[in-house]
Amino acid sequence: MRFLFLSFLRASAFNKQKQHATFVSGMTDASWVERAAVAALMASSLAITWRRVSAVVETIRGSRQTPDFEIAPLGPRIRRFLWDVVLQGKVIRERPLAGLAHAFVFWGFCAFALVTVNHIASAFGGRFLSPSGAFGHFYFGFVAVWAVLVAVSIAGLFVRRFLVRPKWLGKVSPESGVIAGLIFVLMVTYLSGLWFAEGSVSERLSWWLHTLALFAFLPLIPHTKHLHLALSPVTVFLKRAGFSRIPPLSGDEDFGLDTGKDVTRIDALQAFSCVECGRCSEHCPAYNTGKTLNPKEIILGLRDYLKQHGPGAEAPLVGAHISEEALFQCTTCGACEFQCPVGIQHLPMIVGLRRGAVNTGKWEDDFGTKLFLNLERNGNALGFAPSDRQKFIEKAALPIYDATQEYCLWLGCMGSYDPQGREIVLALARVLRHAGVTFGVLRKEKCTGDPARRLGNDLAVANVAEANIETLRAAGVGKMVSICPHCVRTIGEDWREYGAAFQIEHHSELLARIGERLPQSTGARENVVFHDPCYLGRYRNIYDEPRAVAGRTADVVNPGRSRERSFCCGAGGGQMFLGEEKGKRVNLERVEELVATGAQTIGTACPFCQTMFRDALGAAGGAAPPKLLDIAQLMAAALPEEPAQTA
Numbered sequence: 201m202r203f204l205f206l207s208f209l210r211a212s213a214f215n216k217q218k219q220h221a222t223f224v225s226g227m228t229d230a231s232w233v234e235r236a237a238v239a240a241l242m243a244s245s246l247a248i249t250w251r252r253v254s255a256v257v258e259t260i261r262g263s264r265q266t267p268d269f270e271i272a273p274l275g276p277r278i279r280r281f282l283w284d285v286v287l288q289g290k291v292i293r294e295r296p297l298a299g300l301a302h303a304f305v306f307w308g309f310c311a312f313a314l315v316t317v318n319h320i321a322s323a324f325g326g327r328f329l330s331p332s333g334a335f336g337h338f339y340f341g342f343v344a345v346w347a348v349l350v351a352v353s354i355a356g357l358f359v360r361r362f363l364v365r366p367k368w369l370g371k372v373s374p375e376s377g378v379i380a381g382l383i384f385v386l387m388v389t390y391l392s393g394l395w396f397a398e399g400s401v402s403e404r405l406s407w408w409l410h411t412l413a414l415f416a417f418l419p420l421i422p423h424t425k426h427l428h429l430a431l432s433p434v435t436v437f438l439k440r441a442g443f444s445r446i447p448p449l450s451g452d453e454d455f456g457l458d459t460g461k462d463v464t465r466i467d468a469l470q471a472f473s474c475v476e477c478g479r480c481s482e483h484c485p486a487y488n489t490g491k492t493l494n495p496k497e498i499i500l501g502l503r504d505y506l507k508q509h510g511p512g513a514e515a516p517l518v519g520a521h522i523s524e525e526a527l528f529q530c531t532t533c534g535a536c537e538f539q540c541p542v543g544i545q546h547l548p549m550i551v552g553l554r555r556g557a558v559n560t561g562k563w564e565d566d567f568g569t570k571l572f573l574n575l576e577r578n579g580n581a582l583g584f585a586p587s588d589r590q591k592f593i594e595k596a597a598l599p600i601y602d603a604t605q606e607y608c609l610w611l612g613c614m615g616s617y618d619p620q621g622r623e624i625v626l627a628l629a630r631v632l633r634h635a636g637v638t639f640g641v642l643r644k645e646k647c648t649g650d651p652a653r654r655l656g657n658d659l660a661v662a663n664v665a666e667a668n669i670e671t672l673r674a675a676g677v678g679k680m681v682s683i684c685p686h687c688v689r690t691i692g693e694d695w696r697e698y699g700a701a702f703q704i705e706h707h708s709e710l711l712a713r714i715g716e717r718l719p720q721s722t723g724a725r726e727n728v729v730f731h732d733p734c735y736l737g738r739y740r741n742i743y744d745e746p747r748a749v750a751g752r753t754a755d756v757v758n759p760g761r762s763r764e765r766s767f768c769c770g771a772g773g774g775q776m777f778l779g780e781e782k783g784k785r786v787n788l789e790r791v792e793e794l795v796a797t798g799a800q801t802i803g804t805a806c807p808f809c810q811t812m813f814r815d816a817l818g819a820a821g822g823a824a825p826p827k828l829l830d831i832a833q834l835m836a837a838a839l840p841e842e843p844a845q846t847a
């Protein structure tokens with residue numbers, strides 16, 4: 201910072217002494233030949249730039265209108281724009297060093313806008329920033345500070361991209377190097393222009409080098425990934441409301457993203473905004489475990505499709521540019537969408553493309569077919585007879601909801617049929633009874649439709665969702681609570697498409713709220729490493745509540761990847777019900793990380809996560825694997841003994 205401050209002072213002092221330096225005062229003595237050359241170069245540069253920009257704009261405008269798009273409410277859009285674009289908050293928060301370098305380049309460009317216009321205008325006698333004026337005097341020095349910051353930052357980013365080469369950046373394009381070089385030249389020529397003596401050859405050369413770099417830089421922007429400079433502020437502002445929200449279909453003829461005709465303007469805008477930074481790939485559990493899926497390639501695949509076919513084409517989207525295998529490896533964990541600095545929403549696209557393949561019958565997968573049949577015939581994803589659920593409820597003496605209790609306890613497929621899921625339900629029931637919270641369960645429940653929804657089978661979701669909504673309305677259900685973040689998400693958000701608006705929360709939220717009624721241990725405490733479920737953390741923004749609950753009886757520690765950066769267990773997006781995984785199993789990768797913390801217990805808050813971890817612990821747990829407990833089980837274990845209740 202000291203260096204920058206000295207640069208600033210030096211530039212300011214220089215401006216006072218040499219107010220006629222060409223760069224600062226402008227090339228006011230330009231000959232007619234020079235003016236003609238500048239005009240010709242500028243016209244060519246702008247024409248090439250506009251040709252490409254207009255083609256992109258036409259592709260976006262030519263795509264179909266986004267049916268679910270609403271600009272209101274404006275408040276969150278403006279706040280996001282200020283944080284993500286103006287302050288570059290997301291870029292810096294998620295990758296501090298590279299993010300700060302990127303932010304300096306962005307802010308530097310903003311600062312440079314005025315001197316750049318002044319620079320060109322000066323050649324035609326239209327200079328409006330004068331070094332002799334107070335503002336001009338300050339501004340030229342101010343921009344000099346930014347020039348130093350941008351030059352250092354762009355050099356650092358160049359080294360990272362071309363020498364360090366993190367694997368998630370993928371193939372490095374030569375244009376990136378050219379662009380970085382041009383930006384560096386722009387900064388250096390601005391700074392050198394401040395120092396050369398007035399009227400010297402060096403000064404003139406510096407002015408011209410700056411001008412040539414500028415006119416070469418402009419057309420490269422829309423022809424490369426640097427198009428994001430123009431598009432990403434718009435993309436961030438206009439992105440769909442909600443996180444990883446699956447947009448509703450717009451009628452009986454809408455099957456999802458099948459051909460180019462189905463691509464919406466928002467999809468097209470987002471596809472052209474990708475800066476190829478690879479943040480999505482860096483955090484993707486599928487990409488990190490050697491699968492075909494790379495979320496960046498899905499976005500770039502859509503962009504290439506639009507470049508090749510234009511808007512509204514009839515060619516299938518899945519095929520040459522987008523791999524079907526990759527699409528169906530996604531766990532819908534949302535890490536990509538959470539990380540993307542330019543507002544690209546991967547999940548509406550990935551699930552939209554799955555919809556296009558499933559709703560039109562193009563996707564053929566034995567496991568997927570079995571899952572959909574289970575939902576249709578048995579009403580649950582695990583394929584059990586519904587009477588099994590009834591027997592469990594009776595054996596466990598769970599009260600039936602009759603609208604007099606505070607909560608309807610939604611069991612979900614895992615809580616109804618899976619032995620571990622049932623243990624979590626029983627533990628929660630004990631804790632609620634202990635805390636004096638009244639609850640009841642429904643006599644009948646079907647799957648919420650979560651796996652079918654994420655896999656893109658809209659008919660299967662509609663069937664189970666509508667049956668459940670009828671049951672819940674008939675039972676007069678008010679507030680609901682569930683042990684499963686997937687059920688909470690599907691009931692609370694996805695069912696809105698079917699007209700439902702139930703109030704449902706995850707048990708971690710309820711338990712945290714009634715925390716003072718729960719047991720607390722003050723003696724020797726074990727360590728619990730808490731795994732943030734994707735559908736509770738990133739999807740619902742619940743991070744502190746499960747930690748507060750677990751923290752009543754244990755010391756909570758975090759694995760390397762936690763909270764917003766949590767690494768998926770591998771079950772979501774229907775993966776739990778599909779076949780063998782390619783590459784390393786995602787649950788194994790995560791369990792190794794959890795076990796490496798040395799904690800005595802792995803704390804979970806999702807029955808899917810717990811099942812995935814139990815499978816993986818056999819391979820990664822060692823001779824003395826840690827215990828595996830839901831936060832409800834942690835609480836129940838600290839309660840005084842009561843007559844045993846088993847599944």
Ligand code: SF4
Pocket residue numbers: 480483484485486487493494495529530531532533534535536537546
């Ligand atoms: S949602 Fe998760 S699994 Fe799917 S592409 Fe994004 S990061 Fe990868």
Ligand code: SF4
Pocket residue numbers: 473474475476477478479480481495496499536539540541542544
């Ligand atoms: S989709 Fe977003 S996070 Fe992924 S490479 Fe493109 S800009 Fe980066």
